[in-house]
Amino acid sequence: MSRSSPHLRLEQLVRHYAGAAAPAVDRISLDLPRGALLALLGPSGCGKTTTLRMIAGLEKPESGRILVGGRDVTALPPHKRHMGVVFQSYALFPHMTSVGNVAFGLEMQGVARAERGPRALAALELVGLSGFAQRKPRQLSGGQQQRVALARALAIEPDLLLLDEPLSALDAKLREGVRDEIRALQQRLGTTAVFVTHDQTEALAMADLVAVMNAGKVEQLAAPEEIFERPATRFVATFVGRAARIQGRLEAGGVLRTEGGAALRTHSSLAAGPVEAFLRPHRVRLLAPGEAAPTGMANVLDATLARRVYTGEIVALEANTPAGVITAELHAGTDGLWRELQPGSPMRLAFRDTDLLVFPAP
Amino acid sequence: MKPTLALRLLACVGYLVLLSPAALVLLISFSAGDFLTFPPPGFSTRWYVALAGNSVLMSALGTSAILAAVVAVVALLVGGPAAYAIARLEFPGRGVLAALLTAPLLLPTLVLGLALLLVLQPLGLAATWPGLVLGHCLVAIPFAVRIMTTAFAGVPKELEAAAWTLGATPFQAALRITLPNAAPGAIAAGVLTFLVSFDETVISLFLVGPRLTTLPVEMFRYAEHTTDPLIAALAMTLIAFAALMVLLVERLMGFSNAMGRE
Known part of the structure; x- marks a missing residue:
C-alpha cells in the first residue's frame, strides 16, 4: 500500500430497501486519507446512516466495494472488520460495568486476560471517566454513557472509528464540549473516522472533510470552508448555512437581472437563462447614508427595512429590495448603524459579486 | 388518579371471589373431622400429618x-x-x-x-x-x-x-x-x-x-374414592409451594419484570 493511497475508499456503493422506489444509497464513491475525519452530512433519509452501516458491515451493499487500507472488506462480516462504532443509542451492555464494556471488546480481540483490565481502565481515563469504571450504564449520565461508548470503540485500536449521530442524544449544553473532545481525541490518536450528522455546525466544526448527502448521493465532498463558501450544488447552498434566495435571469457578462429591476454582478460562468442566486446574511454590509461602497463591493441595493431581530451578539435586518427579501446580519456591538433604523426606514446594502452563489433555476 | 371508593369496593369483591375457594380449602385442610365438609367440626393438623405418611402421594410428589x-x-x-x-x-x-x-x-x-x-x-x-x-x-x-x-x-x-x-x-x-x-x-x-x-x-x-x-x-x-380432608391439606401444600416459587422469582428479580412487564 502506498502512503498516498486513501485509508478508506468507497466505490460505487448501492443499497436499496425493499419496497422503496429510490435507492437509499445511490452509487456513492469517496476517498478518505489516513487520520482524517469525514462527516456525512444530510437531512434524514439521505442515506448517510445506511452508508455508515455498510462501512461497519452491519448492512450489505448490493454492489460496489469498500476498501480499508487497500484491503477489500466488502464481503467481511462486522466482527472481522476491526472498526470501532459509537451508536446513536450508545448500545452499552447494560449487564456490564463501564470497564466491563470496554474489556469485552478487548477480550473479543484476543487481548490476554491480564492486559484487559489495565487497557480498559486506560481507555476510560482517556475519556475522563476513570472514576466511573465500576458503574453500570444506567448509573451514568447521557454524556458519561457516550464517553464509555467512545472508550469502548477506541480501546480496540480500530482501523476506522465510526460514529452515528454521536451527539444527538445529548443536551445542547453538553454537545459543544463533547464535540470538541471527540475531535481532540481523534486527532491525538490519529484515528481515521467517519461520523454521521444532520447538524451542519457539528460537521463544519469537527470534520476535515464533509460529504453533503441528499437522496442517496454525495452532492459535494470537500473541506468545511469549501462547502460553506463554494457550495457545488443548489442543495448544498441551501442545506448548509442560511441564505437569501434571489431569482432572476442571467445575462451576458454575468449580470443577474431580477424581476424587481435590480442588476447584480455575479462571478457566474453559467449560460444565459433563468437562475437562482443565494446570498449569505453575514456577507451583506449595511452602508451609512451617503457612504460609497467599499472597493470590491460591486453590488449596492436600495432597500427598506422590514423587520429587525436583535439576538444580543447579532442583529438581523430583513429588508425589501428590488432583488427580493434580503437579510443582513451584523455584529450588534461593533456596527452601530442599525440602531437608527426602524421598520420602513430606507437603507442601502452592499455585497461582492463573488458573494452571490448562482445556480441554474430548478 | 386515585381510585374511587366504588372501584376499591369492586376490587375487594373481585379478590374475595378469586380467593374464597383457596380460603375454603385452607380452612378444611385444618379440619379435625373425617370428611370434606364445611364448616369443619373442629381444627387440627392431623391431615397434614396423614399426608406426610401417605407413601403413594409422597412418591407421586x-x-x-x-x-x-x-x-x-x-x-x-x-x-x-x-x-x-x-x-x-x-x-x-x-x-x-x-x-x-x-x-x-x-x-x-x-x-x-x-x-x-x-x-x-x-x-x-x-x-x-x-x-x-x-x-x-x-x-x-x-x-x-x-x-x-x-x-x-x-x-x-x-x-x-x-x-x-x-x-x-x-x-x-x-x-x-x-x-x-x-x-x-x-x-x-x-x-x-x-x-x-x-x-x-x-x-x-x-x-x-x-x-x-x-x-x-x-x-x-384419591379424590374419586375418598372424601377426607387429606386432599385439602395436599392442595394447600401445593399452593404454598407455587407461592414460594413466585416469591423466589420476585426476590431474585421482580416477578412482573420477569414476566416481561415493565
Whole structure:
C-alpha cells in the first residue's frame, strides 16, 4: 500500500430497501486519507446512516466495494472488520460495568486476560471517566454513557472509528464540549473516522472533510470552508448555512437581472437563462447614508427595512429590495448603524459579486 | 388518579371471589373431622400429618417434582434457541415455525394425550420417564418459546451489533450479550414451564402407569374414592409451594419484570 493511497475508499456503493422506489444509497464513491475525519452530512433519509452501516458491515451493499487500507472488506462480516462504532443509542451492555464494556471488546480481540483490565481502565481515563469504571450504564449520565461508548470503540485500536449521530442524544449544553473532545481525541490518536450528522455546525466544526448527502448521493465532498463558501450544488447552498434566495435571469457578462429591476454582478460562468442566486446574511454590509461602497463591493441595493431581530451578539435586518427579501446580519456591538433604523426606514446594502452563489433555476 | 371508593369496593369483591375457594380449602385442610365438609367440626393438623405418611402421594410428589424440573430444563434448552431464531433471525418459514411451536396450545389436551398414547404405546414409551417428559414438553415448550421470544425481542438489536463490531462472532454476541439481558425472561419461562408440568393432569392421565404416576393424577384418583380432608391439606401444600416459587422469582428479580412487564 502506498502512503498516498486513501485509508478508506468507497466505490460505487448501492443499497436499496425493499419496497422503496429510490435507492437509499445511490452509487456513492469517496476517498478518505489516513487520520482524517469525514462527516456525512444530510437531512434524514439521505442515506448517510445506511452508508455508515455498510462501512461497519452491519448492512450489505448490493454492489460496489469498500476498501480499508487497500484491503477489500466488502464481503467481511462486522466482527472481522476491526472498526470501532459509537451508536446513536450508545448500545452499552447494560449487564456490564463501564470497564466491563470496554474489556469485552478487548477480550473479543484476543487481548490476554491480564492486559484487559489495565487497557480498559486506560481507555476510560482517556475519556475522563476513570472514576466511573465500576458503574453500570444506567448509573451514568447521557454524556458519561457516550464517553464509555467512545472508550469502548477506541480501546480496540480500530482501523476506522465510526460514529452515528454521536451527539444527538445529548443536551445542547453538553454537545459543544463533547464535540470538541471527540475531535481532540481523534486527532491525538490519529484515528481515521467517519461520523454521521444532520447538524451542519457539528460537521463544519469537527470534520476535515464533509460529504453533503441528499437522496442517496454525495452532492459535494470537500473541506468545511469549501462547502460553506463554494457550495457545488443548489442543495448544498441551501442545506448548509442560511441564505437569501434571489431569482432572476442571467445575462451576458454575468449580470443577474431580477424581476424587481435590480442588476447584480455575479462571478457566474453559467449560460444565459433563468437562475437562482443565494446570498449569505453575514456577507451583506449595511452602508451609512451617503457612504460609497467599499472597493470590491460591486453590488449596492436600495432597500427598506422590514423587520429587525436583535439576538444580543447579532442583529438581523430583513429588508425589501428590488432583488427580493434580503437579510443582513451584523455584529450588534461593533456596527452601530442599525440602531437608527426602524421598520420602513430606507437603507442601502452592499455585497461582492463573488458573494452571490448562482445556480441554474430548478 | 386515585381510585374511587366504588372501584376499591369492586376490587375487594373481585379478590374475595378469586380467593374464597383457596380460603375454603385452607380452612378444611385444618379440619379435625373425617370428611370434606364445611364448616369443619373442629381444627387440627392431623391431615397434614396423614399426608406426610401417605407413601403413594409422597412418591407421586417426588415424581412430579423431578419431572417438572426435567421438563423446565428441556423446554428452556429447546425453546431458548427457537425463540432466539424467531426473534432475531431472518429465514424462510419463520412464521410457520412460530405457528407450529404454539400450535399445541390450541389443541385440547385431551386430544394431545390420546394422540401421545397412540404413538407412545407401540414404542413401549407409555408410562415411562421419556414418554412423560415428551408429553409434558409438548405443552411446556410453547410457553417457553412465547416468553423467551418476547424476552429476546426486548433486547435492543444494537447491543448485538455493537458486540459484532467489537469482534464478537454472532454466536458469542448472542450468548454473552443478548442472553444475559434476556435472563429475566428465561427464569420466568423456567418457573412457568415447571408449574405447567407440575400441574399437568389430562395428558398425564393417558401416559402414567402403575409404577410411574404423577401427583395430579394421584390426587384425582384419591379424590374419586375418598372424601377426607387429606386432599385439602395436599392442595394447600401445593399452593404454598407455587407461592414460594413466585416469591423466589420476585426476590431474585421482580416477578412482573420477569414476566416481561415493565
